[in-house]
Amino acid sequence: MSQTEDRRNEPRRARDEAARSRKAEQLDAEIVYLKVNQAEQSPTDQSEAASSADDKAEKYDAQTAVLPVETFDYVLPQESYKKHRSHRHSSQHTGRTKTASKEELEAADEGYVFPTSEKHGRRHRHRHRRHWFKHQPRWKKVLIVVASIILALVIAIGGTFLILREIGRRSMHNYDDFAVTTPSADESGNEIVKVDNSGRVITYNGVSYQLNEDLINIVFIGVDEGSDENADLKMADAIYTMAFDTKTGSVKVLSISRDTMADVDLYSEQGKFIDTERMQLAFSHAYRGENVTGGKNTTTSISRLFYGLPLENYFAINMDALITLNDTIGGVTLTSSMTFTSPVDGRTINEGETVTLHGKEADYYVRTRDISKLDSNNARMTRQQEYIRAFMSAVVPAVKKDPSVVTKLYGEITSNSETSLDLAKITYIASAAASKLRSASDIEYVSLKGEITKGKYAEMNVTNEEALKTMLGVFYKPLAKVPGGIKE
Structure with missing residues (x-):
């Protein structure tokens, strides 16, 4: 091994002491050389030589402080110390390094020193941390890196979830432009309603009701093709409005008949607005404008x-997807409320019989009606409610048995639906449902009632008072407890 390599392996303190000794010996040799030559020079030359030697000695003393080893760890040339004190360099330290005191300077010949206890700064400790990681086994390094990446992803995903949930919450509960205008009297002219604060508080029959701003309201629409001359139209065949209270966890589902007479916006085939006409609510989904979907027109x-x-907010799904959704969860078991012949195997299913519906049986059960009867849609809505309860009760066991059911349901629904719900809203709804939603058996079903008459088609007309009572019962909450619900 060479002399240079030996010196590199020596402790730093020994190297520093050896360097100082060599430099001191070199200076002493120069001084001796000058004194030898001084004797041979003239007095003037001797004076100049002595002055030169003294200057060199003073310069070395000014640059270097020679201190006892037991007192200080190492000394630092003055120029290096000044560089060390520069803003960029000193900002990397903890502030523990300090200038030598006057007594320390006098104890040393002159110079700038670092006491042993003050030597190590932040940068030095950080270097040790890097060394620690460098000397870890390869498997441990990989484990640390993977764990760090996973932690970063968890933090990123968690932050994204919280942001989306908050955006969805604000969007779903935005009532800044809320304004409801109700008739002050019923059809007979009797004063029954008082409205305050743009409809946020409504007094009906002496009882005040306040808008429930904790609700998530979504209109669900089952889309089906019409019949006869309307065969090419995509009609709103099943209409349900869900009101989910994010504070209490209660859920109310309002069913609205497709035959309900309502004001519907009409659009041309080019999407241009034409007029607003009173017709069956089912037709609302068939008309759509340039920036108005069928679901938006229905809402x-x-x-x-x-x-x-x-x-x-609305969610419209093609009823043709029902067969696939039904069979994905293994069928839906319920008590039949009608007698019908199975389109699958031709057997008779009697009213009151418990049956598991498969394929076209489910489709027949929720979509068939006797058009010769004016109120046939009301009977069909009753069966639809029965089916919805049974379907929701069957989903959870099916998912527990086969987790892939979730992705299958999601794929079928997304490919057969249109909705106004974006990712932020869905995130908020899912979060609220997971923390507050109770069992499917606790869902309360409410129907909008009206008188059914025969026009070109069946027509259900809803009175102002009936619409008001339904609205207060679903979307408002009484400021005082009302015995037996809303007063007639």
Whole structure:
């Protein structure tokens, strides 16, 4: 091994002491050389030589402080110390380094020193941490890196979830432009309603009701093809409005007949607005404008039924997807409320019989009606409610048995639906449902009632008072407890 390599392996303190000794010996040799030559020079030359030697000695003393080893760890040339004190360099330290005191300078010949106890700064400790990681086994390094990446992803995903949930919450509970205008009297002219604060508080029959701003309101629409001359139209065949209270966890589902007469916006085939006409609510989904979907047009008509109550969110799904959804969870078991012949195997299913519906049986059960009867849609809505309860009760066991059911349901629904719900809203709804939603058996079903008459088709006309009572019962909460519900 060479002499240079030996010196590199020596402790730093020994190297520093050896360097100082060599430099001191070199200076002493120069001084001796000058004194030898001084004797041979003239007095003037001797004076100049002595002055030169003294200057060199003073310069070395000014640059270097030679201190006892037991007192200080190492000394630092003055120029290096000044560089060390520069802003960029000193900012990397903890502030523990300090200038030598006057007594320390006098104890040393002159110079700038670092006491042993003050030597190590922040940068030095950080270097040790890097060394620690460097000397870890490869498997441990990989484990640390992977764990760090996973932690970063968890933090990122968690932050994104919280942001989306908050955006969804604000969007779903935005009542800044809320305004409801109800008639002050019933059809007979009797004064029954008083409205305050743009409809946020409504007094009906002496009882005050306040808008429930904790609700998530979503209009669900089952889309089906019409019949006869309307065969090419995509009609709103099943209409349900869900009101989910995010504070209490209660859920109310309002069923609205497709035959309900409402004000519907009409659009041309080019999407241009034509006019607003009174017709069956089912037709609202068939008309759509340039920036108005069928689902949006349906929610607008429903909002008008309830005096401008804001209903912005909808989810419309093609009824043809029902067969696949039904069979994905292994069928739906319920007690039949009608007698019918199975379109699958031709057997008779009697009223009151418990049966598991498969394929076209489920489709037949929720979509068939006797058009010769004016109120046939009401009987069909009753069966639809029965099916919805049974379906929701069957989903959880099916998912526990086969987790892939979730992705299958999601794929079928998304490919056969249109909705106003974006990712932020869905995130908020899912979060609220997971923390507050109770069992499917606790869902309360409410129907909008009206008188059914025969026009070109069956027509259900809802009175102002009936619409008001339904709106207060679903979307408002009484400021005082009302025995037996809303007063007649």
